[in-house]
Amino acid sequence: MQKAFTLFSLKKRILAIVLVISFIFCSLFVRLFVIQIINGEALQLRATDQWTRDLAIIAPRGKIIDRTGDTLAVSYTTYNVYARAREVKMPSETALVLASCLNLDYSFVYEKITNKKMSESLLKMQVDGEIAEKIYGEKLSGIYLAENSNRYYKYGNLLTQILGFTSVDNVGQTGAEAYFDAYLKGKDGYSFVQSDLQGREIGGSLRYYYPATTGNDITLTIDSKVQIIVEQVLEQIMIEQKAKSVTGIVMDANTSGILALSTKPSFDLNDVPRDDLETLFAQSKVKPVTDIYEPGSTFKILTLSAALEAGVTSLDDHFYCPGYRMVDGIKIKCWRTIGHGSQTLKEAFANSCNCCFMDLALRLGVDRFYEYMQKFGLGQKTGVDIAGEGSGMMMAKKLVKNVDLARMGFGHAIALTPIQLLTAVSSIIDGGTRNSPHILGGITNATGQEIKGEEYKSKNGIVSENTSTIMNELLRFAENKKGDYTFVEGYNVGGKTGVFLFCCGVKLFY
Ligand SMILES: [Zn+2]
Numbered sequence: 093m094q095k096a097f098t099l100f101s102l103k104k105r106i107l108a109i110v111l112v113i114s115f116i117f118c119s120l121f122v123r124l125f126v127i128q129i130i131n132g133e134a135l136q137l138r139a140t141d142q143w144t145r146d147l148a149i150i151a152p153r154g155k156i157i158d159r160t161g162d163t164l165a166v167s168y169t170t171y172n173v174y175a176r177a178r179e180v181k182m183p184s185e186t187a188l189v190l191a192s193c194l195n196l197d198y199s200f201v202y203e204k205i206t207n208k209k210m211s212e213s214l215l216k217m218q219v220d221g222e223i224a225e226k227i228y229g230e231k232l233s234g235i236y237l238a239e240n241s242n243r244y245y246k247y248g249n250l251l252t253q254i255l256g257f258t259s260v261d262n263v264g265q266t267g268a269e270a271y272f273d274a275y276l277k278g279k280d281g282y283s284f285v286q287s288d289l290q291g292r293e294i295g296g297s298l299r300y301y302y303p304a305t306t307g308n309d310i311t312l313t314i315d316s317k318v319q320i321i322v323e324q325v326l327e328q329i330m331i332e333q334k335a336k337s338v339t340g341i342v343m344d345a346n347t348s349g350i351l352a353l354s355t356k357p358s359f360d361l362n363d364v365p366r367d368d369l370e371t372l373f374a375q376s377k378v379k380p381v382t383d384i385y386e387p388g389s390t391f392k393i394l395t396l397s398a399a400l401e402a403g404v405t406s407l408d409d410h411f412y413c414p415g416y417r418m419v420d421g422i423k424i425k426c427w428r429t430i431g432h433g434s435q436t437l438k439e440a441f442a443n444s445c446n447c448c449f450m451d452l453a454l455r456l457g458v459d460r461f462y463e464y465m466q467k468f469g470l471g472q473k474t475g476v477d478i479a480g481e482g483s484g485m486m487m488a489k490k491l492v493k494n495v496d497l498a499r500m501g502f503g504h505a506i507a508l509t510p511i512q513l514l515t516a517v518s519s520i521i522d523g524g525t526r527n528s529p530h531i532l533g534g535i536t537n538a539t540g541q542e543i544k545g546e547e548y549k550s551k552n553g554i555v556s557e558n559t560s561t562i563m564n565e566l567l568r569f570a571e572n573k574k575g576d577y578t579f580v581e582g583y584n585v586g587g588k589t590g591v592f593l594f595c596c597g598v599k600l601f602y
Contacts, residue, residue: 148238148280148281148282149239149280149281149282149283150241150262150280150304151277151278151279151280151281151304151305151307152167152241152278152304152306152307153167153243153277153278153306153307154167154275154276154277154278154306154310154538155167155309155310156255156276156309156310157310157311157312158311158314158315158319159311159312159314159315159349159351160315160316162246163246164245164246164255164312164316165246165255165269166243166246167241167242167243167244168241168242168244169221169239169240169241170217170218170219170224170239170240170242171219171220171221171223171224171237171238172216172219172237172240173190173194173216173219173224173227173235173236173237174212174235174236174237174238175204175205175234175235175236176211176212176213176234176235176236177204177205177207177210177234180205180232180233180234180235181233181234182233183205183206184202186232186233187201187202187205189227190215190232190235193223193227193230194216194223196216201215217240218242219237224237241262243257243258243269245360245361245362248361248362249358250319250323251314251316251361252267252354252358252375252376253353253354253358253375253376253378253379254267254268254378254478254531255267255268255361256268256361257364262277263277264276266376267376267378268310268312268531270479271477271478271479272310272532272535275308278304278305278306278307279305281303283300283301283302305538306538307538308535308536308537308543309536310532310535311532311534311535311536312531312532312533313347313350313533313546314350314353314531315352318342318351318352319351319352319353321352322340322342322352322354323358325340326338326339326340326354326355327356337357337379338355338356339354339355339379340352340353340354340380341510343514346522347527347548348518348526348527348528348530348548349529349530349531349546349548350476350529350531353531355375355377355379355380357375358375359371359372359375378478378480380510380514381476381478381480381481381482381509381510381511382481382482382509383509384482384484384507384508385507385508385509386505386506386507387506388504389427389502389503390503390513390517391502391503391506391513392441392444392449392502392503393567394464394465394470394517394520395449395452395453395461395500395501395502395503396437396449396563397555397559398456398460398461398465398468399455399456400555401555401556402456402460402464404452404455404456406437407436407437407438407562408436409437410435410437411436411437411440411447411448411451412434412435413426413431413433413435413445413446413447413448414431415428415432416429417447417450417451419450419454419494419495419498420493420494420495424450424495424498425446427444427446428443428445435448437566438566438569441566441570442569442570446502449501449502450498450499450501450502451501452501453497453498453500453501453502454494454498458492458497459489461497461500461501462486462489462492465486467554468519468520469512469516469519470486470508470516471484471486472484474509474511474512474515474528474529475528475529476511476530476531477530477532478531482509483512484506484507484509484512485506486506486507487505487506515527519554519555520555520559520563521560521563521567523560524553524555524559525550525551525552525554526551526554527549527550528548528549528550530547530548532547
């Protein structure tokens with residue numbers, strides 16, 4: 093009886109122990125499942141982060157090139173020199189070599205490379221490739237080089253606003269550098285090694301290396317030779333006119349591709365005035381795109397085109413200018429207060445007679461005038477691929493009185509951006525097709541494969557072929573009358589004087 097009881101009791105005990113052990117195993121299994129399967133990836137990442145040391149390999153930025161293949165902005169590599177004190181084996185010798193190569197004080201270098209409180213100390217930034225190669229050749233233990241990509245602008249103080257510049261971290265800040273940053277920046281690579289708790293590399297451990305991908309190259313519609321001429325002329329005007337600021341744009345009337353654009357004064361892109369934010373901001377602005385102005389006489393090209401298109405005038409028309417017009421009892425003067433007398437339309441345009449343009453605007457009436465201005469793209473952004481574009485300002489149509497309309501006829505009481513005016517003029521002289529102005533000529537990757545070509549939107553029928561032909565003729569006549577640039581080989585030269593802008597409508601012979 094005693095024996096049977098003991099046997100029974102033992103069985104029970106064994107069963108209990110088995111149950112307890114099973115329970116423990118099941119718990120461990122569940123825990124293992126959670127760690128390995130459910131949290132596995134995240135934990136692996138954390139472990140990798142703790143046990144590896146990585147160095148970013150900065151992607152070289154793509155080049156910026158002009159339409160003729162001239163490289164305007166290019167990246168070059170410099171190196172940062174680091175020391176890992178715990179790995180430095182011969183500090184005195186190492187400090188001697190580095191102080192000489194990097195042109196640094198021996199004691200400064202020695203202190204850095206023996207400071208074991210820091211896992212990594214920076215010795216010098218932006219070291220040239222030649223020096224970096226020399227240091228690398230010395231095979232100094234505990235000394236590392238990290239690549240940096242820097243930007244160099246071939247012409248320095250040229251195309252300041254169009255090209256823009258990058259931050260010290262290689263990110264586009266202004267101009268094309270910022271606008272096309274996504275294409276130019278490439279993809280950074282990195283390398284990492286497994287290390288111990290003190291940050292020392294584990295002997296025989298795995299090293300990973302993911303190379304950086306070079307950014308794409310951007311080709312602009314800009315022609316650097318034209319740009320150089322424009323900037324020289326602008327600088328000359330700055331001096332002659334004692335102007336605070338001068339702006340110029342050259343546009344291909346056939347495509348509205350921008351050949352040159354500049355605002356003076358400007359700064360050297362290789363020496364960006366980062367400490368003087370006011371200058372930096374003012375001189376980085378692409379004023380012909382961001383700022384509006386009252387166009388004055390150059391606007392008369394638009395008024396006349398609309399009047400010809402609407403049939404309210406023709407080449408046979410005559411205008412009389414006594415020096416002013418009375419509109420709704422208000423006297424509005426012609427710029428020539430003694431008057432232009434009797435003139436044909438052609439003469440009135442060449443004379444830039446305000447009376448003629450007041451008449452034309454009033455004949456059109458508010459509705460038609462606004463309809464044509466909308467067709468020319470006024471009051472809307474042109475869609476140019478430059479940041480911060482303004483859309484100009486026109487009075488609300490319902491508020492426009494005759495006196496306002498008369499003034500608008502000769503370019504007053506209206507505000508637009510220079511790029512809006514030039515785009516509209518281009519559409520008039522180019523047979524009535526309005527193209528969206530642009531600076532992007534194409535994008536190619538590092539292997540030379542084209543990713544994107546020159547793209548722009550076109551709108552036909554802004555004016556008829558007939559109006560375009562007459563306007564070309566009148567612009568040529570107005571320019572020849574002035575007599576300064578009567579003939580330029582290979583080009584039709586037309587022009588219209590303005591208070592703030594001399595607009596030279598150039599159409600290539602094809
Ligand atoms: Zn007049």
